[in-house]
Amino acid sequence: MKDQFITLNHGGGGKASHSLVDRVFVEALRNPHLRPPNDSATLEIAGARLAFTTDSYTVDPIFFPGGDIGSLAVNGTVNDLCASGAKPLYLSLAVILEEGFSITELKRITLSIAQASSTAGVQIVTGDTKVVPRGKADKIYINTAGIGLLPGDVPPSADQARTGDHVLISGPIGEHGATIMACRGDLGLDLDIRSDTAPLNGLTHQLLDACTVKCLKDPTRGGLASSLNEIAAASQVGIELDEESVPVGGAVRGLCEILGLDPLYLANEGRLLVVVSPERSDAALAALRGHSMGRDARRIGHVVAGPPGLVLIRTAVGGRRVLDMTAGEALPRIC
Amino acid sequence: MKDQFITLNHGGGGKASHSLVDRVFVEALRNPHLRPPNDSATLEIAGARLAFTTDSYTVDPIFFPGGDIGSLAVNGTVNDLCASGAKPLYLSLAVILEEGFSITELKRITLSIAQASSTAGVQIVTGDTKVVPRGKADKIYINTAGIGLLPGDVPPSADQARTGDHVLISGPIGEHGATIMACRGDLGLDLDIRSDTAPLNGLTHQLLDACTVKCLKDPTRGGLASSLNEIAAASQVGIELDEESVPVGGAVRGLCEILGLDPLYLANEGRLLVVVSPERSDAALAALRGHSMGRDARRIGHVVAGPPGLVLIRTAVGGRRVLDMTAGEALPRIC
Numbered sequence: 080m081k082d083q084f085i086t087l088n089h090g091g092g093g094k095a096s097h098s099l100v101d102r103v104f105v106e107a108l109r110n111p112h113l114r115p116p117n118d119s120a121t122l123e124i125a126g127a128r129l130a131f132t133t134d135s136y137t138v139d140p141i142f143f144p145g146g147d148i149g150s151l152a153v154n155g156t157v158n159d160l161c162a163s164g165a166k167p168l169y170l171s172l173a174v175i176l177e178e179g180f181s182i183t184e185l186k187r188i189t190l191s192i193a194q195a196s197s198t199a200g201v202q203i204v205t206g207d208t209k210v211v212p213r214g215k216a217d218k219i220y221i222n223t224a225g226i227g228l229l230p231g232d233v234p235p236s237a238d239q240a241r242t243g244d245h246v247l248i249s250g251p252i253g254e255h256g257a258t259i260m261a262c263r264g265d266l267g268l269d270l271d272i273r274s275d276t277a278p279l280n281g282l283t284h285q286l287l288d289a290c291t292v293k294c295l296k297d298p299t300r301g302g303l304a305s306s307l308n309e310i311a312a313a314s315q316v317g318i319e320l321d322e323e324s325v326p327v328g329g330a331v332r333g334l335c336e337i338l339g340l341d342p343l344y345l346a347n348e349g350r351l352l353v354v355v356s357p358e359r360s361d362a363a364l365a366a367l368r369g370h371s372m373g374r375d376a377r378r379i380g381h382v383v384a385g386p387p388g389l390v391l392i393r394t395a396v397g398g399r400r401v402l403d404m405t406a407g408e409a410l411p412r413i414c
Numbered sequence: 415m416k417d418q419f420i421t422l423n424h425g426g427g428g429k430a431s432h433s434l435v436d437r438v439f440v441e442a443l444r445n446p447h448l449r450p451p452n453d454s455a456t457l458e459i460a461g462a463r464l465a466f467t468t469d470s471y472t473v474d475p476i477f478f479p480g481g482d483i484g485s486l487a488v489n490g491t492v493n494d495l496c497a498s499g500a501k502p503l504y505l506s507l508a509v510i511l512e513e514g515f516s517i518t519e520l521k522r523i524t525l526s527i528a529q530a531s532s533t534a535g536v537q538i539v540t541g542d543t544k545v546v547p548r549g550k551a552d553k554i555y556i557n558t559a560g561i562g563l564l565p566g567d568v569p570p571s572a573d574q575a576r577t578g579d580h581v582l583i584s585g586p587i588g589e590h591g592a593t594i595m596a597c598r599g600d601l602g603l604d605l606d607i608r609s610d611t612a613p614l615n616g617l618t619h620q621l622l623d624a625c626t627v628k629c630l631k632d633p634t635r636g637g638l639a640s641s642l643n644e645i646a647a648a649s650q651v652g653i654e655l656d657e658e659s660v661p662v663g664g665a666v667r668g669l670c671e672i673l674g675l676d677p678l679y680l681a682n683e684g685r686l687l688v689v690v691s692p693e694r695s696d697a698a699l700a701a702l703r704g705h706s707m708g709r710d711a712r713r714i715g716h717v718v719a720g721p722p723g724l725v726l727i728r729t730a731v732g733g734r735r736v737l738d739m740t741a742g743e744a745l746p747r748i749c
Contacts, residue, residue, distance in 0.1 A: 085515040090545025103517070104507070104541055107524040108531070112504070112539035120539035122504060125563060127462035133506035133559055134542045137550075169447070169457060171468035171559045172439070175510075178746075180420040182438070189442040196443070204447035204455035206439055207469045207557075210425025212746055215472075215552040222542075224468055224506045224559030228460060411513075411547055 092300025092346075093405035116237050116309035118297070119163035121229060130165035130234070132156060133224040139412040141188070141218055143262050145254075145273030146348075148221055149191035151414060154276045154348060156223040157199045158297040161283040162351075164234040165227025167199060172223055173207040177216040188219065199278035201225070232291065239293040240314035244382040245360040249282060249351040249373040250275070251326040252303050256345030257334045259413050272330040277349035282372045286353065289366035294354035299414055301405050302344040306352050307380075307390045308404035315387040320380035320402060322394050343392075344405050346413045354382065427635025427681075428740035451572050451644035453632070454498035456564060465500035465569070467491060468559040474747040476523070476553055478597050480589075480608030481683075483556055484526035486749060489611050489683060491558040492534045493632040496618040497686075499569040500562030502534060507558055508542040512551040523554065534613035536560070567626065574628040575649035580695040581715040584617060584686040584708040585610070586661040587638050591680030592669045594748050607665040612684035617707045621688065624701035629689035634749055636740050637679040641687050642715075642725045643739035650722040655715035655737060657729050678727075679740050681748045689717065 088095035100115055112120045119132040134155050141148040153170065160167040172192065176185070196203055254275040261270055279297060286292065294314075298306035303325070311318045327335075327342045335342050349372065355363045360378065367373030383391075390402040423430035435450060447455045454467035469490050476483040488505065495502040507527065511520070531538055589610040596605055614632060621627065629649070633641035638660070646653045662670075662677045670677050684707065690698045695713065702708030718726075725737040 083517055085511045085513055085517060085520070085545055087513055087545055087547065089511065090543060096543060099517075100541070100543060103521055103524050104543070107521070107528045108507070108538045108541075110537045110539065112537055113541075118540070120504070120506075122539065122561075124464065124503060124561070125462035127460035127464075129459065129462075129561075131504060131506060131561060132540050133508045133557065135508045135510050135544045135557060137510060137544050137546050168459065169455070169466060171466060172443070173468045173470045173557050173559075175470050175472060175555060176420045176424065178420055178422055182418055182420060182434075185420070186438055186442070189438050193442045202445045202447055203443045204445065204457065205453070205467050206435070206443075206448075208425060208431060208435060208439070209470045209472050210420055210422055210746065211472050211552065211555075212422065214549065215747075216555075217546065217550040220510060220546075220551075220555070222468065222470060222508050222557040222559075224508075224557075226457075226459070226464075226466060226561065411545060412550075 087411045090411060091405060092305050116313055117163060118159035121163060121234055128229040130160050130163040130227040130229055132159040134159060135220060135222045136414060137220050137412045138414050139217060140262050143274055144258055146276040147188055147191050148219060149188035150195040151276050151348060152221040152223045153192055153195035153199060154278050155414060156225040157201060157278045157280060160225050160227035161279040162295045162297045164287060165229045167201045167225055167227045167280055169204045170201050170223045170225045171205045172203045175216050175220040176210045177218050178210055178213045180218050199280055235292050235295040237294050237310045237313035240310050240316050240354045240382045242316060242382055242384045243357050244293055244354050245357055245378055246318060246380040247353040247364060248377055248379050249367050250375045251328040252347055252350060253327060253331040253342035253345030255348040256413055257331045260410055261334060270330045270334055275347060275349035277372060279351050282351055282370045285370045286363060286366045290359040290362045292353050292355045292363060296352040298347045298350060298352050300346050302346055304343040304402050305404050310354060311390050312388045317383040317385045317387060318380055318390045319383050320390060320392045322392050324377055324379045326375050326377055343402065422746045425746060426740060427640050451648055452498060453494040456498060456569055463564040465495050465498040465562040465564055467494040469494060470555060470557040471749060472555050472747045473749050474552065475597050478593055478609055480593060481611040482523055482526050483554060484523035485530040486611050486683060487556040487558045488527055488530035488534060489613050490749060491560040492536060492613045492615060495560050495562035496614040497630045497632045499622060499630065500564045502536045502560055502562045502615055504539045505536050505558045505560045506540045507538045510551050510555040511545045512553050513545055513548045515553050534615055570627050570630040572629050572645045572648035575645050575651050575689045575717045577651060577717055577719045578692050579628055579689050579717040580692055580713055581653060582688040582699055583712055583714050584702050585710045586663040587682055587685060588662060588666040588677035588680030590683040591748055592666045595745055596669060605665045605669055610682060610684035612707060614686055617686055617705045620705045621698060621701045625694040625697045627688050627690045627698060631687040633682045633685060633687050635681050637681055639678040639737050640739050645689060646725050647723045652718040652720045652722060653715055653725045654718050655725060655727045657727050659712055659714045661710050661712050678737065
């Protein structure tokens with residue numbers, strides 16, 4: 080760690096984040112259950128096989144088209160459990176409130192949490208409330224931790240991609256990141272864009288019912304590019320992405336052109352990235368497309384022998400370039 | 415809720431906190447597992463009986479005599495699991511960092527987390543790191559959620575106190591709260607005082623091995639007074655506390671006299687409050703005293719029929735007064 084102080088890049092889900100997690104947290108807390116880049120731990124307690132995960136949510140603004148910090152806090156943790164192959168069951172809810180925050184807005188967020196929990200079929204079973212003085216937080220920060228039940232078979236994991244495997248995505252990318260970006264500042268843009276925040280358990284259940292998969296990822300902070308890099312590094316394989324086949328909606332594409340952004344780095348909050356063996360690829364794609372949240376699922380690339388850890392992108396004009404993990408983040412407090 | 419905005423009182427663990435939790439969170443999220451004032455939910459998943467709890471830590475200062483925000487975040491959640499009668503097993507760790515925070519201090523806190531986890535016999539198995547811009551947090555906030563294994567019998571719960579039961583405390587009260595208070599501002603006091611932050615699992619294990627108990631509480635925010643009020647309200651009984659018998663160390667008593675505080679309202683982070691039937695009271699006291707963390711355990715009161723929900727204190731001079739739950743808190747960010 081050459082840095083002496085925390086920068087916004089350390090929270091971006093890219094290289095600086097990974098370096099901080101590895102060199103500070105994993106180094107000091109090392110144990111067999113702690114296995115980044117998987118978001119959930121898999122545990123066996125008294126014969127029950129469980130997934131356990133946590134995430135804090137600091138999104139700004141707290142209300143945005145398509146959702147709010149409450150629904151995001153439920154869906155994000157539900158999706159981390161789904162990505163481990165688990166059936167999400169129970170969440171904890173801990174809020175840090177800034178003195179002066181509106182109780183009306185808090186009630187609105189709590190109702191959104193209740194609705195999102197009900198949609199995802201999970202229950203909030205324990206909680207905590209802290210208040211800090213004005214200027215020591217920004218309105219409300221939420222942490223949810225979640226417990227899910229793992230099925231009998233080997234759970235999907237980022238280190239299981241093998242040469243020849245296919246890479247699928249469940250729908251158009253970048254919608255959450257683009258929405259938050261469009262909400263901030265005074266861009267004066269009139270774009271019809273909404274966050275994709277949604278629980279992935281229905282879609283994941285349908286997929287895993289149809290076939291075994293190698294890796295599942297919920298490509299949030301750092302976007303599709305960072306999730307692909309995590310899989311390539313953990314599995315020590317290369318990944319070739321076909322740029323043309325990656326689904327990007329018109330509004331997201333427009334915003335990216337105006338602001339000079341790459342949708343591959345924008346956060347998603349309701350998309351599933353799947354790595355599956357070639358013989359199961361058609362079944363997986365059909366299972367995704369058979370669910371309302373996976374109608375636009377596509378095959379977007381495949382796993383190659385190497386260079387290990389590298390993601391290459393075949394561009395529309397026929398070239399190839401390295402799709403690096405982002406060094407920092409375009410925008411803090413995206414989720 | 416007549417208040418329109420969040421005040422520091424809503425985070426104090428007293429009346430305002432309880433009202434916020436009941437009228438906003440419990441109201442919207444109601445389900446059979448959500449059962450304040452118990453800090454942990456008790457769940458049955460695939461035959462395993464588990465306790466699940468969460469707490470955020472925003473303590474200021476982050477380093478204090480006897481501990482730091484890292485050890486507090488481990489011990490606090492371990493103790494919530496212990497108070498449900500569970501054996502703590504696994505914790506999650508989520509940090510919110512302020513841009514500009516020192517990485518050297520972060521490493522020191524992480525090592526403290528590692529040491530506290532090792533002492534308590536738990537593992538940190540999953541985590542999350544968020545960074546917010548300068549001025550949107552204060553250095554570092556930590557959330558830990560925890561999973562513990564429940565034994566076969568009925569777990570202790572705040573609603574199980576009955577007339578005639580005895581009330582015990584495992585040691586002198588108010589040391590964490592007094593330490594944080596002495597650290598703040600420029601009191602210019604030279605007191606030999608340290609936080610009591612410590613994991614309660616050894617002590618709890620020894621107690622529960624010796625006898626069944628009715629209620630267990632870890633009297634943190636709001637102190638012994640708030641925990642007794644929670645038990646009285648949940649069990650619909652009265653509690654009579656014998657002021658003379660409550661152990662208070664000399665330094666805590668000194669600070670309270672100087673600042674005009676009542677040690678009964680100061681936070682504890684390594685004390686166990688026990689309600690036990692009269693016939694098991696001697697065995698419970700002996701079990702507590704047989705452990706290094708319970709050497710100074712005392713019987714401090716008993717449960718009476720009524721008035722239901724009321725805690726009465728018999729003062730040194732022979733009078734009786736109501737020991738109310740604190741309306742707010744003496745100090746924000748105590749834990």
